[in-house]
Amino acid sequence: MARNNKKVGAYPSGIILFSLTLALFLIGFCGLLAIQSKRLVTYIRENYEVRAFLDKGIKLKKINALYKTIADRPYILKANGTPQINLVTKEEAAKEFIAETKEDFSKFLGENPLHDSYRIKLNEAYFEEAKLQEVKQDLEQIDGVFEVVYQENLVDKINQNITQIYIVMSAFALILLVIIVVLMNNTIRLALHSQRMLIRSMQLVGATNAFITRPFLGRGMWQGFLAGVVAVLLLLVGWEVAKHNMPELAAFQSIEKMIILLAGIIGLGVLIGFLSTFQAVNRYLGLTLDELY
Missing domain, CATH: 3.30.70.3040 (Alpha-Beta Plaits)
Known part of the structure; x- marks a missing residue:
């Protein structure tokens, strides 16, 4: 009977890709709202x-x-x-x-x-x-x-409301980012659970921590990149659908800021994949044999 050998760095990745894609999509959506709201604020101010x-x-x-x-x-x-x-x-x-x-x-x-x-x-x-x-x-x-x-006091009220909206959106995005990092750490840690004994075996034959970690990090960064690309595609599709239903949104579009946002989402995906994988692998590298069981 053929034996199913495990390859270092290989672990179930479907749930990780799904979770990270959803998380990056939500962050990108917040960023998209921030960009469009800034354009809308500029429009309101310049038409006063x-x-x-x-x-x-x-x-x-x-x-x-x-x-x-x-x-x-x-x-x-x-x-x-x-x-x-x-x-x-x-x-x-x-x-x-x-x-x-x-x-x-x-x-x-x-x-x-x-x-x-x-x-x-x-x-x-x-x-x-x-x-x-x-x-x-x-x-x-x-x-x-x-x-x-001019309408006195109206300007200050508008500015105060705009500031409050930006504070709420920033706080929401920050909380969401923290939740995502914690969630990804736990998800990747669970995914790596199946490889904990393989990691221990490599340590016993003299493999360095850098050698063991490298394939995991490569896979984590690749997953982050794929999740970022999928999230960007979803955002673009969603934005085009929104413009189709509300053509006036095109007036608030900023191509330069959109490109920066979309590139940032992909970069964030790679970064989260790297950091989460690095932390999860290092946790298993530091466990004793008893703790692995």
Whole structure:
């Protein structure tokens, strides 16, 4: 009857690949959420508008001059070199007001009391209360600007909520990583249990710890690499499905950050495979014969 000889470094790996793939997928999913949320935060901040109301009766020539003056300010957001400043005439503002409130004030006032205004988008770096106050004061010093208005305290509330979301996501990812490392250590340790006697036999014939550990480490790193590749493929498929169902997600996609994230997942898989295998093998290398039984 043929004898089933065990090969050093060979052990059941299906459960390890499944567990590590699932773990890396969850970590990658958290990373993907973080990237997209950062893009979404940038989108929200850069689409926040400050309104600069102009003096009543201001002439068109003066309005155009004000545009150039405001556009030169360092805090003005520029998209492809174009300052994000939009003129809203008092007639357009009246139409917006009537559409929102369903009330035509001109019927009982007899005139349009609204001002022409510029709606201004700012650089993301100025999305905080103190800097918005500085922007407000600077704009109000410009000749022809009647008043500058923005929603006070809203910015701080948005920033606080964003910070809390990042803290929760970071804590979740860290806890998940710790759980994964512990789980993989236990899984690989159980997988190596079948080879504990083979490891002991190699020690008895004079094999060094490095010689014994090498094939296990190679297999662990290869498993980590495969798990990382599968997790990356699952993430890409999931992302494409999400974009198909919600096309607006494409606006928040960052190719460079996606590549870094996906490469990081594969690298993390290799690292976890190496460290978990190294720790598990070293545990068996240090056991006595009695403890092996």
